[in-house]
Amino acid sequence: MPVTMKDVAERAGVSASAVSRTFTEGASVSPETRRKVEQAADALGFRPNALASSLTTGRTKLIGLISNNFRNPVFLEVFDLFTRALQDRGLRPLLINLTDGDDPTSAIRLLRQYSVDGVIVASSTLPAGFAKAFRDAGLPVVHSFGRFDAATEIHVVGIDNVECGRMAGEALLGRGYRRIAFLGGPEEATTTQDRLTGFSEVLSGRSDVDFSISFASAYSFDAGRIEMTNQLMVDPAEVYFCGDDVLSIGALSAAQSLGLRVPDDVGVMGLNDMEMARWQNISLTTIRQPVGQIIECSVDLVVTMIEDPERLPEARLFPCQVVERGTLRPAR
Amino acid sequence: MPVTMKDVAERAGVSASAVSRTFTEGASVSPETRRKVEQAADALGFRPNALASSLTTGRTKLIGLISNNFRNPVFLEVFDLFTRALQDRGLRPLLINLTDGDDPTSAIRLLRQYSVDGVIVASSTLPAGFAKAFRDAGLPVVHSFGRFDAATEIHVVGIDNVECGRMAGEALLGRGYRRIAFLGGPEEATTTQDRLTGFSEVLSGRSDVDFSISFASAYSFDAGRIEMTNQLMVDPAEVYFCGDDVLSIGALSAAQSLGLRVPDDVGVMGLNDMEMARWQNISLTTIRQPVGQIIECSVDLVVTMIEDPERLPEARLFPCQVVERGTLRPAR
DNA sequence: TAGGTGTTTGCAACCAGTTGCAGAGGCGAA
């Protein structure tokens, strides 16, 4: 059923090499031969088998796209943008869902079996060592939304979470909040740790600020709602800087259920600026992470690494900014 | 860098065939040879190249997963479940984002270049002819969330949207609503057409019911909010059956912005029961579509078709059910 | 010991392409 080079060669009255050459950029073919081959190929509907050619060229144009965050709404944008950015460059995403377990070995085995040209790890919760395992296996890898590390051994594209923490701290101080809480994601998530570091840096040491810390069990609506409920029932702060937008929405839901008004009784600030944050019935004040830029840059970087595997690892961090909406009281 | 069969054969002191056979289920190898090969393979970290073997076996274990709905939150669950269901069966999803244009030809070309074993079209908005193009190209295809068609030419797994429309109509009548509106997705979407058919069937012809119809421009929050605002400003109904959950949330937001209370002033009913519908600050009364079952079944079906390409097409439809939450007044 | 049976093994051809190399052909200059 599938039509091969040989069929085309036969119909065009040329050798198989000639067919291969007309489909290879920069190969030497006369206009006449090219015409005959193209005509035959069109008539038969021929397309070279990418897998067969990968055997000799060593390139499959497959990119492993790995994530463990499938349930966070921010990933709607992430998947949409990644698949399109890859498609635009003639690359195909081979998706790996890491929900069960975070051991890279089976993923590595799989990706090598399919000879992927490169790997993108898209996750803000996986440890840096995870992506490193791919590099050690000889696969070009970029960690998107990963943690910046001064002694970086792999390419990281993302944001400076410590700086985001500072930004949040200053935004809250600037609005006159003094009883301030950090409601993080899981304590072991590097993003949570880093944001807390920056946040504390700005707030602790100020005698006029009452600063408290808690952690939700996951970056999820339910976890945010549960932890926020606990906090509000025991000793409520004036404002909560939450681990991310979905946690924030859980927190908003908790406040609402307890009959508190936002932002009058309690303030909430998120991080990500996912699409839902601007929905008018949520209207979350948050910090925008430039997801589109991070993804474009990640794909560019993985392409660069494929071309130059020896390239030294680098971190590319993008600035974030506060997005004003309705869950904090206005700046003074 | 990558280790091949030949390397293993050499180290184990056997032929390449022996290596191939130890990795092929059901092939004849003595325990002694198998042991030697496995030992050598482990030592070298060998895994057979799936792409090379696909040349002779004709199987890649790649499944094309095509969608045009990347931005609808229901797809968070859909992608998570699809990727896991495929992984569980040793299959790999090759993702195609169809956001730009709905012409199947380039997708077909691509999937044939990668010799995918089968294709899953996951979309409730693509026309039936779309999936059919894949079948015509000789690719086993299943249309998930597709439209049931009595003269079906391709496998469809989904729900009976006409029945869902009826179910919604009866639920609303049962609660005593009499000024009832249908707020569909795009008029050309088959899901919208079918749901409207069932809904009208129940409501039209009843002299005590005032029934109106409108359509949003897309299955999205913004489209739902805009259309609902239009409706509420001109001639509000008592209750709106919306095209899907995300439209419903847009509609809820519109009602809220206009100062209407839900469900006291206006009712909203959705369809899908995506995860967000049960978030307490949304608490959407909706019709549950058994997404998990649909996906498991789709994957099973594509596997079956790969094994038996001559199998006649069938439709597998799953029953839906109304999920009681807070956006309709209670049943009498 | 010869013959029959069944298992295991390697050879070689094959899958669908790519590519180095050598030779064919065309063309202009000497």
Add this chain to the structure above:
DNA sequence: TTCGCCTCTGCAACTGGTTGCAAACACCTA
């Protein structure tokens, strides 16, 4: 006409596996 050069083409070997076939071998029976 001959030579040199350049472009184009096909052969054949190669990519990393699989598999039909026949030979080698072990084992059992008569």
